[in-house]
Amino acid sequence: MDRRDARSHPRRHPFGKIVVLLILTVAFLAGGYALRLYAQTKTALDTTYDNQTVKKAQVDLSKQKPFSVLLLGTDTGGLGRSDKGRTDTMILVTVNPQQKRTTMISVPRDTMTHVASSDYTGVTKINSAYTYGGTAMAVSAVKDLINVPINYYALVNLDGLEKIVDAVGGVDVNVAFSWTDPHVGSYQFTKGPMHLDGKEALAYARMRHEDPEGDYGRQKRQQEVIVQVVKKVLSTKTLSSYSSLMKTLSSDLRTNLSFDELVTLATNYRGAFTNVKKESLQGDGVYIGDAAYQVPSTKELQRVSDLGRAELGLAKTTLDNYNTKQNEANTNAGFDWNNGNNPYYHVYQYIK
Secondary structure (H helix, E strand, O other), rough: OOOOHHHOOOOOOOOOOOHHHHHHHHHHHHOHHHHHHHHHHHHHHHHOEOOOOOOOOOOOOOOOOOOOEEEEEOOOOOOOOOOOOOEEEEEEEEEEEOOOOEEEOOOOEEEEEEOOOOOOEEEHHHHHHHHHHHHHHHHHHHHHOOOOOOOEEEEHHHHHHHHHHHOOOEEEEEOOOOOEOOOOOOOEEEOOEEOHHHHHHHHHHHHOOOOHHHHHHHHHHHHHHHHHHHHHHHHHHOOOOOOHHHHHHHHHHHEEEHHHHHHHHHOHHHHHOEEEEEEEEOOOEEOOOEEEEEEHHHHHHHHHHHHHHHHHHOOOOOOOHHHHHHHHHHHHOOOOOOOOOOEEEEOOOOOO
């Protein structure tokens, strides 16, 4: 286990790779060339629609009501992976058309949670909720953690990111420090401006262990890649590989947002998508047994809960869940929240 994973870091503003698929769709439908591509887009997106796995929390989009969507990026589909994997990217997005604002709240992959499934019951990292119980359990884990309703979900795998970057002709990034990809070994990233194709962008967005900021540094690079993709999409009239992108949408994306709902978003919510506020749930680096976790303090969990609920026009509620109860028990036992040196955190089995 890399001890750097358990380090506490300053709050960062990660941006998940999956959101670009929804923004791309909105951009296509809202553009002047939308009618010509309408049928092709609908056919592709209809194959991504899944309303059975996760039941929708109803919201009236036709009346421009605020809504939330959980964006999930799995670690499968890239670099030769084919197992079910985990959701290493988990971002709760709230969209408030009245305030013309979209807020993205990233949940770190190593955040402690509790799951109950046929395969395993107990404490695990929140990115493993998907492994044990699929999309439904991943959605429930985030919802239970911060008590913010989740109206929709969208799930994409790593292969989708590679295809999207290629479809827009690559992306321009500013590499913070020089390094060689440790897994593939054929990609050299040199400090300064670089232009990346899909495979390079995937390697750039995935690297974690070579980064002094660990997973928080990786999230910053994911943000950078996706911001550059979105800029290209919003500034161009055509895509040279549009048919390839449509194939990506159908093979690498699953969502309970229907095509008609996406059309409504393109029509009624475009102003909110242009103003993006980025937030992150900040955890304290700890060890539970010999595994590195991120454990957010109750104060931090409450802050994020208040933020998410306010963006949806909901009243604040005092959190009382598995994490807050474990935090209280650890605090009473003398846990030092200001330690900053990977302290050990005890999981009390009587807490459910």
